[in-house]
Amino acid sequence: RRVSLGSLGLVLGGVLTIVGFIAYFSDNATLNLVGFFYGIPILLGGAALRASQTKPVPMLTPLTPEVLALRQQQQTETLKKIREKATGYLYGQTHLEESLKPLGLEPTDEERPVLTHLGETLVDGSYTLVLRLHSPLIPFTAWQERREKIERFFGPGVRAELAQPTADTVDLSLIVC
Numbered sequence: 003r004r005v006s007l008g009s010l011g012l013v014l015g016g017v018l019t020i021v022g023f024i025a026y027f028s029d030n031a032t033l034n035l036v037g038f039f040y041g042i043p044i045l046l047g048g049a050a051l052r053a054s055q056t057k058p059v060p061m062l063t064p065l066t067p068e069v070l071a072l073r074q075q076q077q078t079e080t081l082k083k084i085r086e087k088a089t090g091y092l093y094g095q096t097h098l099e100e101s102l103k104p105l106g107l108e109p110t111d112e113e114r115p116v117l118t119h120l121g122e123t124l125v126d127g128s129y130t131l132v133l134r135l136h137s138p139l140i141p142f143t144a145w146q147e148r149r150e151k152i153e154r155f156f157g158p159g160v161r162a163e164l165a166q167p168t169a170d171t172v173d174l175s176l177i178v179c
Contacts, residue, residue, distance in 0.1 A: 004058075004089075004090060004091075005091075006051075006052070006055060006057075006091050007048075007051050007055075007091065007093070008048050008049070008050075008051035008052030008053070008054075008055050008091075008093075009048070009052060010048065011044055011045070011047050011048020011049070011051055011052070012045060012048035012049060012052060013048075014044055014048070015041050015042065015043070015044030015045025015046070015047070015048050016041075016045055017041070018036065018037050018040050018041025018044060018045075019037055019038070019041035019042055019045050020037070020041075021033055021036070021037040021041065022034055022035075022036065022037015022038040022041050022042075023037065024037075025037055026038075051093055054093050055091050055092065055093050056091065056092040056093070057091065058088070058089045058090055058091060059088045059089065059117050059118065059119060059120045060118075060119055060120075061089075061119065061120055061121065061122075062119045062120065062121030062132060062134060063121055063122075063123070065122055068124065069122050069123060069124060069129070072124060072128075072129045073122060073129050075129075076128065076129040076178045077129055077131075077178065078157075078158075078159055078160060078178060080156055080157075080160070081129075081131045081156070081160070081176060081178070084101075084131060084133070084156075084176075085120065085122075085131060088117060088120045088133075089120065101155070101156075102114065102115060105148055105151055105152060105155055106148060106151075112139065113139040113140060115135040115136065115137035115140060115172065116135060116136045116137075117133055117134070117135055118134050118135065118136050118171075119132075119134035120132070120133060120134070121134065125163075125175065125177050126177070128177050128178045128179070129177075129178045130175050130176065130177045130178070131175070131176045132173055132174070132175050132176075133173070133174040133175075133176070134167075134171060134172075134173050134174075135171065135172045135173075135174065136170055136171060137170065137171070137172045138169075138170040142164070142166045142172060145164050145172050145174075146164055149162050149164060152174065156176050159178060159179050160176050160177065160178060160179065161176075161177045161178075161179050162174060162175065162176055162177070163175040163177060
């Protein structure tokens with residue numbers, strides 16, 4: 003998931019299609035068929051994937067050896083899944099889309115908070131995954147009201163802390179207990 007399947011499809015399909023055109027004009031029927039019958043569908047599939055892809059989320063800060071060591075010891079399976087999904091390409095969905103619905107933090111597509119950055123740090127000696135979300139249409143008070151529900155959803159063994167670095171941004175820190 004670290005490689006864009008859309009980009010891979012575009013490159014591979016493009017090369018096969020070009021080979022098909024070259025073979026067509028040089029009367030090489032076998033390569034012509036391969037180029038057209040495989041190249042064009044792969045090219046179109048790559049374009050479709052590229053159009054629906056969500057790019058990996060950038061990191062807030064570089065990962066330190068201390069945080070990496072603590073992550074390997076303390077991270078829960080849920081935090082691992084969140085980190086892996088957020089740092090890979092997704093197709094046809096946004097990051098945390100399935101997590102925000104049950105929490106009541108996605109009333110409509112327009113109001114959906116967008117995961118903009120991911121951070122890993124230590125809080126009180128515990129591994130912490132920080133989710134920075136752009137949330138201009140959901141007030142910070144709505145996030146605070148759902149803090150306990152967020153803990154239950156991402157738990158067990160996880161404590162949630164909320165911060166508002168800017169008016170449109172919410173930092174959700176998931177701290178391993």
